[in-house]
Amino acid sequence: MRIGVFVCHCGSNIAATVDCPAVAEQAGTLQDVVFTTDTMYTCSEPGQNEIISAIKEQKLDGVVVASCSPRMHEATFRRALERAGLNRYMLEMANIREHVSWIGKNKPRNTIKAFELVKIAVAKLRNNNPLHANKFDVTKRVLVIGGGVAGIQAALDCADAGYQVVMVEREQSIGGKMAKIDKTFPTVDCSSCILGPKMVDVSQHENITLYAMSEVEKIEGYVGNFDVQVRKKATYVNWADCTGCGACMEKCPSKKNVDKFNEGISKCTSINIPFPQAIPKKAAIDPSGCLMLQKGKCGVCAKVCPTKCIDFEQKDEILSEKVGAVIAATGYDMFDHSVYKQYGAGQYPDVITSLQYERLMNASGPTGGHIVRPSDGKEPKKVVFVQCVGSRDPSVGRPYCSGFCCMYTAKQAVLTKDHIPDSDSYVFYMDIRSPGKGYDEFTRRAQEQYGVQYVRGRVSMIYPKGDNLIVRGADTLAGTQVEVEADLVVLAVGAESAKNAPALAEKMRISYDSYGFFMEAHPKLKPVETNTAGVYLAGSCLGPRDIPTSVGQGSAAAAKVMTLFSKDKLESDPQVSKVNASRCVGCLKCAATCPFGAIKEVTDRAGNVKAEVIETVCQGCGICTVTCPQGAIQLQHFTDNQILAEVNALCQAQLDF
Amino acid sequence: MSISVGYYPGCSGSGTSVEYDKSTRAVCKKLGIELNEIDDWSCCGSTPAHTVDHTLSAALSARNLVLAAKQGQEEVVTPCPSCLANLRTASRKIEDENYRPKVEALLDEPCDEAASVASTLQLIVERVGMDAIKKAVVKPLKDLNVACYYGCIMNRPPELMQFDDPENPMAMDDIMEACGATVLPFPLKVECCGAAAGMPKKDIVTELSGRLLDVAESLNTEIIVTACPLCQMNLDLRQGQVNRANGTRYDIPVVYFTQLLGLALGLSAEEVGLSKLVVDPTPRLRFAGVL
Numbered sequence: 001m002r003i004g005v006f007v008c009h010c011g012s013n014i015a016a017t018v019d020c021p022a023v024a025e026q027a028g029t030l031q032d033v034v035f036t037t038d039t040m041y042t043c044s045e046p047g048q049n050e051i052i053s054a055i056k057e058q059k060l061d062g063v064v065v066a067s068c069s070p071r072m073h074e075a076t077f078r079r080a081l082e083r084a085g086l087n088r089y090m091l092e093m094a095n096i097r098e099h100v101s102w103i104g105k106n107k108p109r110n111t112i113k114a115f116e117l118v119k120i121a122v123a124k125l126r127n128n129n130p131l132h133a134n135k136f137d138v139t140k141r142v143l144v145i146g147g148g149v150a151g152i153q154a155a156l157d158c159a160d161a162g163y164q165v166v167m168v169e170r171e172q173s174i175g176g177k178m179a180k181i182d183k184t185f186p187t188v189d190c191s192s193c194i195l196g197p198k199m200v201d202v203s204q205h206e207n208i209t210l211y212a213m214s215e216v217e218k219i220e221g222y223v224g225n226f227d228v229q230v231r232k233k234a235t236y237v238n239w240a241d242c243t244g245c246g247a248c249m250e251k252c253p254s255k256k257n258v259d260k261f262n263e264g265i266s267k268c269t270s271i272n273i274p275f276p277q278a279i280p281k282k283a284a285i286d287p288s289g290c291l292m293l294q295k296g297k298c299g300v301c302a303k304v305c306p307t308k309c310i311d312f313e314q315k316d317e318i319l320s321e322k323v324g325a326v327i328a329a330t331g332y333d334m335f336d337h338s339v340y341k342q343y344g345a346g347q348y349p350d351v352i353t354s355l356q357y358e359r360l361m362n363a364s365g366p367t368g369g370h371i372v373r374p375s376d377g378k379e380p381k382k383v384v385f386v387q388c389v390g391s392r393d394p395s396v397g398r399p400y401c402s403g404f405c406c407m408y409t410a411k412q413a414v415l416t417k418d419h420i421p422d423s424d425s426y427v428f429y430m431d432i433r434s435p436g437k438g439y440d441e442f443t444r445r446a447q448e449q450y451g452v453q454y455v456r457g458r459v460s461m462i463y464p465k466g467d468n469l470i471v472r473g474a475d476t477l478a479g480t481q482v483e484v485e486a487d488l489v490v491l492a493v494g495a496e497s498a499k500n501a502p503a504l505a506e507k508m509r510i511s512y513d514s515y516g517f518f519m520e521a522h523p524k525l526k527p528v529e530t531n532t533a534g535v536y537l538a539g540s541c542l543g544p545r546d547i548p549t550s551v552g553q554g555s556a557a558a559a560k561v562m563t564l565f566s567k568d569k570l571e572s573d574p575q576v577s578k579v580n581a582s583r584c585v586g587c588l589k590c591a592a593t594c595p596f597g598a599i600k601e602v603t604d605r606a607g608n609v610k611a612e613v614i615e616t617v618c619q620g621c622g623i624c625t626v627t628c629p630q631g632a633i634q635l636q637h638f639t640d641n642q643i644l645a646e647v648n649a650l651c652q653a654q655l656d657f
Numbered sequence: 658m659s660i661s662v663g664y665y666p667g668c669s670g671s672g673t674s675v676e677y678d679k680s681t682r683a684v685c686k687k688l689g690i691e692l693n694e695i696d697d698w699s700c701c702g703s704t705p706a707h708t709v710d711h712t713l714s715a716a717l718s719a720r721n722l723v724l725a726a727k728q729g730q731e732e733v734v735t736p737c738p739s740c741l742a743n744l745r746t747a748s749r750k751i752e753d754e755n756y757r758p759k760v761e762a763l764l765d766e767p768c769d770e771a772a773s774v775a776s777t778l779q780l781i782v783e784r785v786g787m788d789a790i791k792k793a794v795v796k797p798l799k800d801l802n803v804a805c806y807y808g809c810i811m812n813r814p815p816e817l818m819q820f821d822d823p824e825n826p827m828a829m830d831d832i833m834e835a836c837g838a839t840v841l842p843f844p845l846k847v848e849c850c851g852a853a854a855g856m857p858k859k860d861i862v863t864e865l866s867g868r869l870l871d872v873a874e875s876l877n878t879e880i881i882v883t884a885c886p887l888c889q890m891n892l893d894l895r896q897g898q899v900n901r902a903n904g905t906r907y908d909i910p911v912v913y914f915t916q917l918l919g920l921a922l923g924l925s926a927e928e929v930g931l932s933k934l935v936v937d938p939t940p941r942l943r944f945a946g947v948l
Contacts, residue, residue: 341825347842463844465875 001126004035004060005118006051007096008042008067014101019111023066023096026115030122034058043073048080055084062086062128064121066094066114087130089574089637092121116650123649127642131574136616138224139324140565141166145216145504148176149547150539151329152198153554154561158327159207161562166321167202168230169212171260173278175199176331180261180355182362182369184547185411186442192277192364199279212280215500217318219507220597222616223534224324224570232317235284236293237271241309244273244281248301248310257289259366263356265374266366271301271310276364285310325534325561326508328518329554332495332540335390335398342461343389343491349375350469351462351489354385354408361415371419373488376467380423380487383416384471385409386459387429391494400515402494402544406433409492410443413452425452426484428459428473436546455482462489495544508535517543528557536560575637576618577625583632584610590624590633599624660784663730663772664692665721667740667886668700674737674886676930680915681736681777683929687922688785688793695725695733701743704853715756716763718747722771723764733772734780736915738811738885744774745817776811778884778914779820782828790835795923797837801945803917804843804878805829806869808850808888823847829882829914836921841876845869850891863902866891870899870907879941881911889913893935910938920947 005027009015024038035058039047042065051063063086065077070093078088094117104110140163144155147169155165173179179199181191202208211230218229252269259266261274270290273283283301291298292312302310334355337343344351350373352360363369373380387409391402406429413425427446432454434440446452457474464470471484497516498504505512510530511519518541521529528536536557539550564570577590577598586609591599598617602610611633613624622635631640670678685692698721707714722744725733735741751757751768761768781790807826815823824847830840850869851862869892873881883889893911900906912934919929926948931938942948 341822344844345825461844463872465872 001032001061002034002059003030003032003062003064003122003125004051004054004058005030005033005037005064005066005122006042006047006054007036007038007114007118008047008065009038009040010067010097010101011041014067014097014114017101017105017107017110018096018114019107020114022111023114023118027064027066027118027122030119032126033122035060042067043076048076051077051080052084055081055086060086062090062092062125064092064094064118064125066096066118066121068097069095087132089131090125090128092125092128094118094121119649119652120646123645124642127639127645128637131636133571133574134615135569136224136572138565138567138570139226139322140164141321141323142325142327142561142565143168143216143219143226143228143321143323144327144329146170146176146329146331146539146541147174147202147210147212148329148331148539148550149178149195149198150331150545150550150554150557151176151327152195152202153551154327154329154538154558155208156198156201156205157555157558158561159205161558163207163561163565165205165208166228166230166323167208167210168214168216169210170215171274172213172235172272172282172284173199173261173274173280174202174210174212175277175279177355178547179275179277180263180358180362181408182358182365183411183415185407186436186438188411188414196277199277203279210280211319212282213284214319216504216507219326219509222619223532223564225616226323226326226534228321228323228326230319230321232319234314234316235282236287236290236310236312236314237283237285238309238311238314239280239282241307242282243307244278244283245306246273246283247304247306248283249273251300251304253298253300254289254291257286262359262366263353265352265356265359325536325564327536327538327554327557327561328504328508328510328541329538329550329557330498330501330504330541332544333498335396335402335493335496337389337491337493339396340389340491343386343459344462344469344489348462348464348469348489349373350380350487351491354405354412354490354492357412357490358408361412361419369419371416371488378487379420381420382484382486383413383423383425383488383490384469384484384486385413385425385427385490385492386462386471386473387427387492388458389491389493390496392430398494398496398515400543401433403433404544404546405492405494406431406443407436407439407546409490410434410446410452412490414446414450417450417452425450426471426486427452427454428471429454429456430458431456436548457482495540498541501541508532510535510537517541528553528560534564572616573620574615575620575635576615577613577620577622577633577635579611579613580632580634581610583630585630585632586610587629589627589629593623593627595621595623659689659691660780661691661693662780663725663728663733664694665698665701665725665733665735665740665744665774666694667735667737668703669737669739669886673890674913676933677736677886677889677913677915680913680919680924680929683924684781684915684919684922685777687919687924688781688789690780690785692734693728693730695721695730696728697724701740701747703739703743707743707746712759712763714743715747715750716760718743719751719760719768719771720764722748722751722774723766723768725772726770730772733774734777735774736777736884736886736913738776738808739887741774741776742810742817748772748774749817776820776884778811778828781832781918782821787831787835790832790918794836794921796921796947798833798917798921798947799837799945801838801941801947802841802877802879803833803838803882804841804873804876804880805833805846805882805914806843806850806873806888806892806911807846808883808885809847809852811884812847829884832914832918833882836918838917841878843873843876843878845872850888852887852891855891855895859898860902862891862895863899866895867899867903867905870896870905870909873909874907878909879945880917880938881909882914882917883911884914896936908936910934910936910941912938
């Protein structure tokens with residue numbers, strides 16, 4: 001075998017703390033290594049060309065690249081090998097950046113470690129074999145999880161491109177947070193007027209199947225061929241017949257259910273359609289307050305329903321769908337401000353959240369768009385906005401900036417002046433973060449044209465005095481304490497990940513960060529992809545995002561799906577398990593341990609039971625290989641021989657430079 | 658249930674707040690807690706010591722904890738939050754192997770054996786519990802609007818005190834509710850009363866304590882309940898000064914939680930030292946039928 005070793009400087013990333021030429025020189029002493037060199041940037045065009053020409057001129061059979069993490073450039077170098085006519089699996093990478101230069105500063109010792117990693121890679125490569133991918137079909141349907149604005153955009157783009165879309169929404173209606181918002185910043189246009197038509201498009205598009213009040217129960221399979229189970233929750237209303245006339249809502253005697261759509265500032269009936277523009281516009285019963293479901297007597301809705309669609313016996317249904325790709329757009333939740341005990345912790349009715357305030361300002365909200373105090377229904381004349389409630393505060397476990405609160409606060413302050421011209425608004429802020437298009441101009445306009453008083457400092461506490469609230473805080477620009485007597489206090493609560501996000505991430509087999517937000521495959525270059533092929537992300541499930549970014553990402557995720565679906569066949573990864581039938585005794589212990597159900601039982605011509613790997617299902621985890629008592633099942637590209645060769649190489653005496 | 662712990666009354670307990678000490682001992686006896694006063698205890702260092710010398714301050718408090726351990730007490734309780742802060746700080750410092758020798762040098766003895774520290778409030782809440790209190794109440798504090806005021810150091814800093822919520826503590830609220838009182842949501846329950854600034858800069862106390870009384874009055878508070886001798890003094894003894902400085906006419910009794918708890922448990926006014934208070938609580942207590 002003839003092996004070439006390429007040691008990358010990565011500019012000064014590696015070369016600053018690893019003696020790259022020395023590593024290259026030493027690598028020349030290794031068995032089968034016939035060519036070594038060190039390059040400034042191996043991933044660059046000249047760097048790749050150097051590999052290609054070396055393969056051709058030196059007649060190399062395999063290549064070791066000592067550089068960054070294979071997550072970064074393994075695909076790049078594999079393509080280079082293919083261009084030179086080698087099999088792509090005749091490449092090994094030694095990670096001397098993340099595993100060496102970035103974590104240690106001692107150059108001599110780093111150099112030794114880098115060489116050891118190269119030695120391991122060469123030892124493994126000597127045992128590598130060319131592998132070949134199989135082709136398989138793609139199911140050209142996409143699952144969109146979440147019907148907020150990002151999910152809606154993604155679904156419409158895919159559907160317009162001619163692909164079938166299955167949209168699963170947890171709530172009774174699509175629209176997400178945007179549907180609850182009165183106006184958008186910085187244009188102050190009506191939120192439901194721009195979202196509403198898109199929601200209608202979703203419901204009317206022939207390529208979109210919408211499951212509201214549903215959750216994803218299980219996702220199995222692999223890119224191109226996912227099997228999805230959706231739990232359609234019982235609504236106690238037969239939606240096929242419900243016309244959304246609302247007769248049931250008018251007559252329902254139980255009016256004490258928490259109105260989730262209005263963020264709990266009002267009550268609603270037990271059978272309810274959340275808002276006039278709801279899609280689908282169907283009624284559902286909330287069993288917690290329903291007299292029929294709780295106590296077995298009432299049934300008024302069933303009596304008045306003109307289409308007789310009430311069904312108190314309804315149960316959850318499980319539906320199965322086959323899709324080729326998944327877009328998660330599950331959004332976010334608002335921070336629970338009751339952690340801030342000093343802000344009243346939900347004790348004082350006139351301390352409300354920004355989204356509650358949004359419902360108060362909304363013409364379809366519980367007050368018909370009149371801003372009133374929840375406690376006594378009076379119009380507030382002095383409104384105080386407190387920013388960064390649950391943002392940029394490590395003490396409540398939310399050190400990150402939620403990004404959009406500065407803007408929605410400015411918008412709400414402006415709208416307050418529009419609604420109540422003789423009112424005064426105060427905003428307690430830490431910094432104003434308004435980097436979007438037209439955003440900074442907008443926050444300035446709030447201060448300069450609308451006379452909103454911006455006070456830079458955190459609020460320390462809020463307490464009642466008579467009917468009003470004293471907001472005590474610091475003015476860090478003036479260097480004094482300030483107290484404002486307010487009629488109404490609006491807490492600009494930050495964003496946190498959706499409650500069930502980690503559980504969903506595990507179903508999709510994607511990673512999430514310590515706050516529960518989903519992780520993109522690369523924060524800069526793969527912003528809507530995940531490390532699981534065929535699963536894409538959009539919107540605030542990745543972290544707090546405003547509407548334009550969410551919509552942009554919805555389209556981006558859709559574009560990725562279309563790219564995937566543009567091929568009729570996909571290539572499977574050959575790094576999967578393979579059974580040596582002559583060794584296999586058919587005990588099927590491998591099948592019992594396989595977490596993906598990728599091993600099936602077959603009978604050979606002689607009638608013996610054997611195990612067989614379903615290549616497209618196998619994820620290459622290797623659990624079966626350590627289970628097999630015969631050593632008959634081997635993970636391709638990570639066989640026992642390859643791994644033992646690595647260990648043997650590492651256990652050889654250490655070299656000194 | 659029988660609980661036996663070491664007891665550290667602190668200097669204020671034998672001076673400005675004898676009624677706190679007296680009612681604490683009486684209440685604990687009623688609740689089946691045996692308080693064993695540390696023999697030959699000394700001052701914890703109070704406010705001045707740690708402003709002058711941290712090691713000296715630690716040594717003054719550590720001495721009491723070592724004494725308690727020698728007298729067979731694993732745990733020491735104290736009613737005064739200021740003593741509590743000093744004792745807990747000292748016990749944390751002598752856990753540090755590098756710091757302990759400095760303290761030992763001052764004390765001339767090893768202090769690797771030292772008692773742990775809690776407040777009597779914590780002891781009653783966590784070891785006796787609300788159910789036991791409810792059962793022991795013989796004279797419920799019906800028709801009495803109380804506001805519980807914890808002051809700034811009973812629960813803070815949280816990592817040192819490790820008891821209750823630092824922003825919205827509920828220990829006294831729960832005790833008073835168990836006694837049958839109407840507990841008002843007092844928003845300034847952990848605000849500073851001005852503390853020891855009463856001597857050098859009286860206007861700080863009249864402003865800060867004035868604000869507390871102001872909010873208490875606006876809530877229709879009949880009695881303010883405290884757990885700190887200094888808070889009690891600023892609100893009660895200085896209430897006249899506050900009134901004169903601010904032009905107000907507040908007349909709100911300020912009592913220790915142990916005094917009201919004692920009355921609810923059937924102790925007499927004499928046994929909980931009601932006569933030591935400056936703003937007389939007896940008319941309101943009599944009106945509410947507690948006396």
